[in-house]
């Protein structure tokens with residue numbers, strides 16, 4: 001369908017000049033021309049831009065895209081064409097707009113004369129201007145709005161500034177600010193920036209996907225908004241999360257922006273304050289459940305493959321756990337799908353634990369791990385850790401699970417509660433008397449690692465941290481709940497209440513902590529280290545399924561990035577400034593695993609997977625228009 005669309009455009013464009021392109025957005029019109037133009041086959045490599053004077057992009061090259069067509073041919077010059085609007089439409093198209101960075105020549109050839117102020121600046125100066133504006137805002141939410149506006153105006157500038165200033169801007173486009181943005185999404189709403197698929201679209205989900213302007217989608221992040229970070233049910237306003245995650249796929253993992261699709265499935269919300277809010281953007285009723293919910297989700301999953309093929313990666317994000325586990329189980333055998341909160345989080349936390357071993361000494365199997373919070377993140381990590389212990393120690397996963405204890409909102413997960421336990425908790429149920437208080441659980445079981453995934457701030461109290469550090473020298477404390485307000489403790493509290501002994505990581509960013517004259521850098525144990533590389537790896541290998549071993553490979557690859565200089569600062573995760581290179585390594589490791597498991601379809605396998613991964617990564621540097 002879209003191949004025909006592209007060829008039609010090129011034929012029309014060449015025949016009638018740039019002005020004619022402006023009339024070509026009606027599907028009916030296009031299909032008529034497509035009938036006349038079946039003979040022309042023109043490849044589409046949307047991010048490699050080269051525009052001729054009639055407003056048609058033409059030329060070829062691999063460049064920074066791994067649009068499957070371009071990548072699979074593996075030729076330096078693959079013929080293709082791409083239509084780009086001229087004049088004011090070009091300025092209004094964020095994908096191609098360069099604003100005042102358009103050169104005089106480009107302004108002349110693309111009908112921009114008079115539409116811009118006379119100054120011509122480079123991307124660097126534009127970045128400085130953006131940063132100055134962003135920094136001038138007092139609140140992070142204002143900064144978020146400014147930065148997301150830029151994404152809507154000038155995509156390459158948005159990604160360049162994000163990549164070059166990732167440490168400063170990640171907390172704005174991602175946790176913690178994205179949480180507040182979701183809470184107030186209706187108030188700050190400007191443009192949709194993703195697909196909203198609601199119960200009103202039942203029977204027409206494929207039409208929704210077909211209305212999306214980009215034909216070559218490779219990564220979809222979808223939420224139903226029921227568990228947004230630790231902020232609960234935010235309904236349609238959860239859309240901020242897929243948008244933010246996909247911005248990171250591009251900035252950190254080098255996926256082409258045009259290959260990303262944020263989706264929110266709206267089945268209602270149980271958040272009464274949103275239902276009462278006149279600015280709420282979603283369906284104004286309680287959540288649909290059961291068959292009605294499942295049918296819409298199923299229609300969506302089927303439509304994804306119909307629209308984008310077998311190899312489109314679907315990332316489930318921030319679903320409540322009663323849906324998350326069963327959706328993953330239901331679709332993991334038929335789709336290229338993973339759940340970021342269960343599997344991505346597991347890989348990043350495992351990487352942190354592996355990285356901590358040189359400090360704690362011993363192997364993973366020598367540890368006793370306590371998970372405070374036994375939902376998606378908690379049991380996801382627990383299962384992957386058990387897999388790793390089993391693999392390293394050549395013991396069964398059942399045996400490995402014995403080193404793991406869970407605590408949920410009712411206290412320790414024990415066999416006495418077995419019948420009422422959710423299925424994902426059952427494998428870890430202990431055969432001991434129930435204990436409800438966290439400090440008492442610690443006293444009884446003496447874990448060496450404590451991982452918080454409760455979504456409830458402040459669970460690691462002074463009493464809990466003091467108890468946990470009372471019998472060991474190197475207590476490992478991960479407070480993974482997001483955003484910052486929901487963190488089980490702050491970095492400062494962790495160091496203070498363990499008397500500087502802890503090895504600490506958090507889900508949201510914390511500033512370095514100085515305790516008794518020594519400064520510690522706080523590593524961020526966030527799945528943002530994993531999913532961009534996972535997307536890169538599955539895409540470059542043409543993987544058709546995601547397998548747990550790919551997450552183990554990703555975790556091991558990430559753990560290798562931690563060296564002695566990091567450990568000297570007790571930093572278990574590298575700085576995000578290094579993340580693009582790290583994502584390439586993770587991508588190569590994931591792709592390698594996909595080939596090993598027979599799940600890769602891109603053949604022959606590239607000889608140098610790392611080099612190939614790097615060569616495929618999107619670069620936001622401006623293109624020259626000819």
Ligand SMILES: NC(=O)C1=CN([C@@H]2O[C@H](COP(=O)(O)OP(=O)(O)OC[C@H]3O[C@@H](n4cnc5c(N)ncnc54)[C@H](OP(=O)(O)O)[C@@H]3O)[C@@H](O)[C@H]2O)C=CC1
Nearest residue numbers: 229230373374375376377408409454455481482507526527
């Ligand atoms: N750092 C990262 O990369 C990631 C962080 N997260 C964060 O983790 C948090 C949880 O997410 P997720 O696992 O998906 O959520 P779930 O709702 O699936 O799990 C939450 C768990 O916490 C338990 N819980 C709630 N209150 C308490 C309490 N006071 N004491 C002990 N346990 C408690 C719940 O108990 P019960 O089962 O009894 O209800 C449940 O088991 C969120 O804040 C999220 O932002 C999530 C993914 C990635």
Ligand SMILES: CC(=O)C(=O)O
Nearest residue numbers: 229318341482526527
């Ligand atoms: C990071 C993430 O995925 C979460 O907090 O849900």
Ligand SMILES: [Mg+2]
Nearest residue numbers: 317318340341
């Ligand atoms: Mg999440």
